[in-house]
Amino acid sequence: MRQCVLALCVALCLGACSPSVSFVQTGSPQPAQAISAPVEVFLTGVPKAKYSELGVMEVRGGNLEDRVEAAKAEARVRGGNGIVLVGTSSGLTATRAGNAASASTYDISTFAVVLLER
Secondary structure (H helix, E strand, O other): OOHHHHEEEEHHHHOOOOOEEEEEEOOOOOOOOOOOOOOEEEEOOOOOOOOOEEEEEEOOOOHHHHHHHHHHHHHOOOOOOOOEEEEEEEEEEEEOOOOOEEEEEEEEEEEEEEEEEE
């Protein structure tokens, strides 16, 4: 029984590891970019080119590479052509099933969605 509960917890955690995105618009709305449009990624520092901020998003779950890919996809939808990593933190989720309880951590990355002038 204990092994079944452990297997269920592992399965739930693996399923929950795909990133989720929440976005808050802070600038003027822009038309969406093409799904294949390039998005520049700035993990350290801000762009040297002139840009305007379109919004801020939190991407939860997965590893950093997964969170960056999810952020790029959201940036395209919001009309951005760049993302700037603002910060990364961790969260904790606790679950209870009957007499069993478990906790898992997840990472949260905050990105600014920007429109770079070209």
